[in-house]
Amino acid sequence: MRNKKTSGVFSGLVWTFAERITAQLVLTIVGIVLARLLTPEHYGIISIVMVFITLCNVFVTSGFGIAIVQKKEVDERDxxxxxxxxxxxxxxxxxxxxxxxxxxxxFYQMPELPSVIRVLGLRLIVTSVNTIQQAYIQRTMQFKKFFISTSFGTVLSGIIGIYLAIKGFGVWALVAQYLTNTTVDTIVLSxxxxxxxxxxxxxxxxxxxxSFGWKVLCTQLVFTLGGDIRSLIIGKVFGPSELAYYDQGKKYPALLVNNINTSIQKVLLPALSRKQDDQVALKSTLRKFIKVGMFVLCPLVIGFAAVADSFVRVVLTDKWVSxxxxxxxxxxxxLTRPIESACHQAxxxxxxxxLVFWIMVAIHVTSLIGTLFSTFVLRSVLWVALFxxxxxxxxLICFFIATRINIDYRLNEQLQDIIPAISISLIMGIFVYFLGKAPFTPWIVLLLQIAAGGIIYWGMAKISKDESYLYIRKMVLRKKVVIGSKKILKEKSN
Known part of the structure; x- marks a missing residue:
C-alpha cells in the first residue's frame, strides 16, 4: 500500500515537473522574443505594476488554498x-x-501606470477562482490537469503577447500576455x-x-514584500531601465528555479500533510524530495551562470548585456531554493x-537592511542583488535549525543530501565557463557550452552512481516497462 502511495506522490511530481518545464520552455521563448522587440523601459513599467499586483495577489492566493490542502478532512463546504x-x-x-x-x-511620474494597473489588476479576480481550483487538484493529486491548463494558458498568452509587440503596442503586449495567461488557465482548469x-x-x-490561513498569509506577505520592496526602491531611485536590467537578471534564474520549486510545493505539502503523524515517513519523504530537487536544479542554475554572458549576447542582444x-x-x-522550499513545506x-512566519521575518529583515544600505549608502543596484x-x-541556517528541532533532520544528513549535486555541478560549471573563451562564433560557443555541460554532469553522476541519478533512472525504466506492458495488452485485446 505504501509503495502505491509513494508511486502516486512521485507520479504527481513527474506531472508537475512536466507542467513547469512546458511552461518554462514556452515562457522562455516568449520572453526572449519580447525582450528583442520591446525596450528596457517597457519592462521597467510592467515590473513596477507587477509589484502592486503581486502584493494584492498574496491576500487572494496564499492563505485560503493552502489551508484547504493542509486540512486532514475536507468537504464541499470547505x-x-x-x-x-x-x-x-x-x-x-x-x-x-x-x-x-x-x-x-x-509618485513614479509615469503617465501610463494608472491605466496599466487598472487593466492588469483584473488578474486578482480571476486568480481568486483559480487558487481554489488548484487547491482541489492538489488535494485530489490530479496533477495531470495542471499540465493541461497551464499548457493552454502559456501558449495562447505567448502568441497574443508576441503579436501585439510586433504591432507596436509596447507595454500593452506584456499586459495582454499576463492577463490572458491567468484567464485561459482558469477557464481550462474549470x-x-x-x-x-x-x-x-x-x-x-x-x-x-x-485560523490556519492567516498565518500562511502573513508568511507569504513577508516573503513577497521582502522581494518586491527592492523593485519599488530601485524603480524610484535608479529608474525603470536599471530596474529592467535587475529584473531580467533575476527573471531567467527564477524561471528555472521557481518552476522546479513550484513542482515541489504542489506535490510535497499534500504528501507530507498525510504523514504529519509519522515523523519517520515524513523525514524520509522530505529527504528524497531535497535530493531529487537539488540533483535537477544544481546543474541548471550553475550551468546557466557559466553561460550567462554568451546567452545574453546571443539570445537577448547586446542591449541587455548589463x-x-x-x-x-x-x-x-x-541555488539552495529546493532545500528551503522542502523544509518550508515540511x-x-x-x-x-x-514558525515559518518568524523565519521569513528574519530572512527579509536581513534583506531589507541590505537593500536600504545598498541603495542609499553604496548607491549601487549590483549591491542590492549581492545582499x-x-x-x-x-x-538556510533558519530552516536547517527548524527541521533539526521539529523533524530530527540532522546537519550531517542535510549535508549528505545536498553536497553530491553541488560538487558535480561546480566541476561542470567551471569547465563550461572556460569553454566560453573558445575562439568560435557566439552561437557555436553557446551550443558547445550547453552540450558539454549536459554530457559532463550526466556522465559524472553515472560514474559516481549518484543516488538521485539512480532513482530517476529507475523511475524512467519502470515507466517504460508499464507503457510497454499496456501496449502489449492492448495489441492482444485487439
Whole structure:
C-alpha cells in the first residue's frame, strides 16, 4: 500500500515537473522574443505594476488554498467557503488598486501606470477562482490537469503577447500576455478540473480556514514584500531601465528555479500533510524530495551562470548585456531554493505555520537592511542583488535549525543530501565557463557550452552512481516497462 502511495506522490511530481518545464520552455521563448522587440523601459513599467499586483495577489492566493490542502478532512463546504472568502477579498483589493492607481502614477511620474494597473489588476479576480481550483487538484493529486491548463494558458498568452509587440503596442503586449495567461488557465482548469463553486458555505468552516490561513498569509506577505520592496526602491531611485536590467537578471534564474520549486510545493505539502503523524515517513519523504530537487536544479542554475554572458549576447542582444552580472548573482542566490522550499513545506505540514512566519521575518529583515544600505549608502543596484546572497544564508541556517528541532533532520544528513549535486555541478560549471573563451562564433560557443555541460554532469553522476541519478533512472525504466506492458495488452485485446 505504501509503495502505491509513494508511486502516486512521485507520479504527481513527474506531472508537475512536466507542467513547469512546458511552461518554462514556452515562457522562455516568449520572453526572449519580447525582450528583442520591446525596450528596457517597457519592462521597467510592467515590473513596477507587477509589484502592486503581486502584493494584492498574496491576500487572494496564499492563505485560503493552502489551508484547504493542509486540512486532514475536507468537504464541499470547505471549498465553497474558501472560494467565497477569496472572491470577496479579490473584489475589495481590486477596487482599492483601481482607486489608488493615479496616486501610484504620480509618485513614479509615469503617465501610463494608472491605466496599466487598472487593466492588469483584473488578474486578482480571476486568480481568486483559480487558487481554489488548484487547491482541489492538489488535494485530489490530479496533477495531470495542471499540465493541461497551464499548457493552454502559456501558449495562447505567448502568441497574443508576441503579436501585439510586433504591432507596436509596447507595454500593452506584456499586459495582454499576463492577463490572458491567468484567464485561459482558469477557464481550462474549470473545464477539466472537476470542481465548481456551490452555494453551501459555513461560518464554522470560514473560522477554521482563517485560523490556519492567516498565518500562511502573513508568511507569504513577508516573503513577497521582502522581494518586491527592492523593485519599488530601485524603480524610484535608479529608474525603470536599471530596474529592467535587475529584473531580467533575476527573471531567467527564477524561471528555472521557481518552476522546479513550484513542482515541489504542489506535490510535497499534500504528501507530507498525510504523514504529519509519522515523523519517520515524513523525514524520509522530505529527504528524497531535497535530493531529487537539488540533483535537477544544481546543474541548471550553475550551468546557466557559466553561460550567462554568451546567452545574453546571443539570445537577448547586446542591449541587455548589463543584466549579465545580475543573472550570475541570482543563480547563486537561488541555488539552495529546493532545500528551503522542502523544509518550508515540511514545517507547514506539521501545522507550525507560525514558525515559518518568524523565519521569513528574519530572512527579509536581513534583506531589507541590505537593500536600504545598498541603495542609499553604496548607491549601487549590483549591491542590492549581492545582499540577496546574505538573505539566502540566513534562510538556510533558519530552516536547517527548524527541521533539526521539529523533524530530527540532522546537519550531517542535510549535508549528505545536498553536497553530491553541488560538487558535480561546480566541476561542470567551471569547465563550461572556460569553454566560453573558445575562439568560435557566439552561437557555436553557446551550443558547445550547453552540450558539454549536459554530457559532463550526466556522465559524472553515472560514474559516481549518484543516488538521485539512480532513482530517476529507475523511475524512467519502470515507466517504460508499464507503457510497454499496456501496449502489449492492448495489441492482444485487439
Amino acid at each position: 471549498y465553497n467557503t474558501a472560494f467565497l472568502m477569496s472572491f470577496l477579498l479579490s473584489l475589495l483589493l481590486y477596487f482599492m488598486l483601481f482607486w489608488s492607481a493615479p496616486i501610484i502614477g504620480n 473545464i477539466v478540473g472537476g470542481w465548481h463553486p456551490g452555494r453551501r458555505v459555513s461560518i464554522k468552516k470560514a473560522k477554521e480556514i482563517y 543584466a549579465v552580472p545580475f543573472i550570475i548573482i541570482f543563480c547563486l542566490s537561488y 514545517i507547514l505540514a506539521i501545522g507550525k505555520s507560525e 540577496s546572497l546574505a538573505s539566502t544564508v540566513v534562510s
